[in-house]
Amino acid sequence: MPHKSNLKLVSVHLPEKYVECLERLVEMGLYPSRSEAIRVAVRDLIRRDLWRQRYTTKRRMTA
Numbered sequence: 528m529p530h531k532s533n534l535k536l537v538s539v540h541l542p543e544k545y546v547e548c549l550e551r552l553v554e555m556g557l558y559p560s561r562s563e564a565i566r567v568a569v570r571d572l573i574r575r576d577l578w579r580q581r582y583t584t585k586r587r588m589t590a
Contacts, residue, residue: 558564
């Protein structure tokens with residue numbers, strides 16, 4: 528996890544079912560907290576979507 532001073536607070540409204548699932552992930556020991564599970568999910572989303580964008584742009588450039 529990044530150093531606490533590098534973190535920004537972001538408030539988000541989630542459906543109750545999402546919060547329940549986050550709690551289950553923490554209870555299963557997969558993540559130490561809901562916050563950490565959300566950080567991992569956001570990180571993975573950014574990596575996936577930015578990678579896709581870069582890949583698509585490169586393909587257009589070489590076509």
